[in-house]
Amino acid sequence: MTARSFAAVDLGASSGRVIRARLDGGTLTLDEVHRFPNEPVPVGGTLHWDILALYRGVLDGLRAAGPVDSIGIDSWAVDYGLLDSTGALLGNPVHYRDARTTGVWRDVAARIGEERLYAVTGLQQLPFNTLYQLSAAIGTPQLAAAHRFLMIPDLIAYWLTGEIGAEITNASTTQLYDLRKRAWSSELIAQAGLDERLFPPLREPGTVIGRARDLDGGPAVVAVGSHDTASAVVAVPAADAHFAYISCGTWSLVGVELDEPVLTEAGRAANFTNEGGVDGTIRYLRNVMGLWLLQESCRVWGGPDLPGLLAEAAVREPFASVVDPDHPDFLAPGDMPARIAEFCRRTGQPVPADPPAVVRTVVDSLALAHRRTVREAAALSGRRVDVVHVVGGGARNALLCQLTADACGLPVLAGPVEATALGNVLVQARAAGAAGPGLAELRALLRETQPLTRYEPRGGQDAWSAAASRLGWDEP
Numbered sequence: 001m002t003a004r005s006f007a008a009v010d011l012g013a014s015s016g017r018v019i020r021a022r023l024d025g026g027t028l029t030l031d032e033v034h035r036f037p038n039e040p041v042p043v044g045g046t047l048h049w050d051i052l053a054l055y056r057g058v059l060d061g062l063r064a065a066g067p068v069d070s071i072g073i074d075s076w077a078v079d080y081g082l083l084d085s086t087g088a089l090l091g092n093p094v095h096y097r098d099a100r101t102t103g104v105w106r107d108v109a110a111r112i113g114e115e116r117l118y119a120v121t122g123l124q125q126l127p128f129n130t131l132y133q134l135s136a137a138i139g140t141p142q143l144a145a146a147h148r149f150l151m152i153p154d155l156i157a158y159w160l161t162g163e164i165g166a167e168i169t170n171a172s173t174t175q176l177y178d179l180r181k182r183a184w185s186s187e188l189i190a191q192a193g194l195d196e197r198l199f200p201p202l203r204e205p206g207t208v209i210g211r212a213r214d215l216d217g218g219p220a221v222v223a224v225g226s227h228d229t230a231s232a233v234v235a236v237p238a239a240d241a242h243f244a245y246i247s248c249g250t251w252s253l254v255g256v257e258l259d260e261p262v263l264t265e266a267g268r269a270a271n272f273t274n275e276g277g278v279d280g281t282i283r284y285l286r287n288v289m290g291l292w293l294l295q296e297s298c299r300v301w302g303g304p305d306l307p308g309l310l311a312e313a314a315v316r317e318p319f320a321s322v323v324d325p326d327h328p329d330f331l332a333p334g335d336m337p338a339r340i341a342e343f344c345r346r347t348g349q350p351v352p353a354d355p356p357a358v359v360r361t362v363v364d365s366l367a368l369a370h371r372r373t374v375r376e377a378a379a380l381s382g383r384r385v386d387v388v389h390v391v392g393g394g395a396r397n398a399l400l401c402q403l404t405a406d407a408c409g410l411p412v413l414a415g416p417v418e419a420t421a422l423g424n425v426l427v428q429a430r431a432a433g434a435a436g437p438g439l440a441e442l443r444a445l446l447r448e449t450q451p452l453t454r455y456e457p458r459g460g461q462d463a464w465s466a467a468a469s470r471l472g473w474d475e476p
């Protein structure tokens with residue numbers, strides 16, 4: 001078979017990347033050809049994405065990648081741009097961490113009915129779900145002038161190809177998508193007071209969107225799991241169905257992969273989500289705040305040497321203090337060490353005295369939240385879990401991986417670090433007839449080509465239960 005090359009555009013909350021992948025027989029190699037910062041900009045009290053700077057980075061990266069068979073685009077979920085009737089972008093997309101939805105989501109959810117919302121969309125309540133962002137925009141001149149709604153990867157694809165559409169894995173995070181009908185929910189769109197004509201036709205991962213007009217040779221742009229978590233889960237190198245995954249980056253997305261949604265009252269009460277995955281799979285998971293707590297702490301500390309801090313944290317006292325990483329206080333950008341200190345004070349725990357102590361508190365707390373969420377995912381779905389796969393940047397964090405294995409009482413298989421880019425590339429490779437056909441074959445290819453690290457649980461489950469009860473957590 002001849003060698004194939006693909007470009008993965010992966011936009012993350014703190015940086016964007018263009019990665020070139022080469023698939024040659026049994027070898028799959030990645031090469032990051034361009035990385036550019038993603039620096040949100042506060043304007044007039046609203047936090048925006050600098051979408052044109054991101055697009056500039058995408059174009060520079062795609063030019064640097066040279067000739068490729070195709071291009072796939074993924075990014076974080078829920079956020080969007082609005083086009084006017086001439087196709088021009090109306091304003092800069094707003095960052096999901098902006099506070100404009102704070103007071104909105106409870107009212108909207110109560111008006112539509114939380115049970116109904118869950119029955120149709122299967123989604124967890126996150127204050128920033130697209131439904132709540134659009135609800136917050138009702139009455140604005142911008143929404144009144146809007147002709148089309150495009151999620152971030154669909155907007156980038158539109159700029160590259162001129163083609164309008166909505167990729168389904170990302171559409172499934174809007175809370176306006178009917179999971180069973182695999183279509184926009186006319187019912188919820190109407191109830192939210194939105195115009196259904198805003199929402200473009202849906203497209204499946206693996207379909208060709210169009211040609212990138214401004215690039216040499218006009219390579220095809222192919223729809224992938226454009227929600228970064230959907231692409232990351234494609235690249236979980238699982239050998240059978242009995243696994244949980246933690247897609248660990250800015251967020252930790254913790255759950256299991258299912259064939260059918262779980263829409264039970266218990267799942268709704270536990271705020272579990274059913275996001276649409278590649279090949280009709282369901283990502284049954286819950287968002288855990290993830291490395292965001294460390295990233296923001298490091299920003300406040302002026303960019304310290306993180307590996308050094310983690311090494312020091314590893315020898316600090318375990319469970320000196322633990323926090324609930326999902327507390328709403330930790331959602332917005334800001335002084336995380338101060339917020340962690342405040343949480344500890346409020347809950348009668350020692351305040352971490354220096355950066356290594358803060359780091360230990362964060363890592364213990366994340367491992368504890370991973371444990372709780374893996375257990376809940378297994379209990380709520382009935383899926384037996386024998387191994388926990390940690391993929392994404394967090395797979396590099398040996399302390400977090402070991403403590404997650406300890407906390408879950410299960411082996412952790414860490415890697416690939418580049419899961420999102422790999423999942424993006426594999427769906428393109430399959431569309432080109434160069435890999436697959438099923439997720440099982442794509443994952444087998446990863447097991448053969450990507451380095452993975454195994455962490456065995458070291459016991460001590462009682463200490464983890466005790467830490468969980470300090471937070472008042474009821475564990476299954």
Ligand code: LFR
Binds near residue numbers: 075079228253
């Ligand atoms: C991860 C992610 C999560 C989503 C959050 C906000 O990058 O896509 O899956 O809940 O970002 O969009």
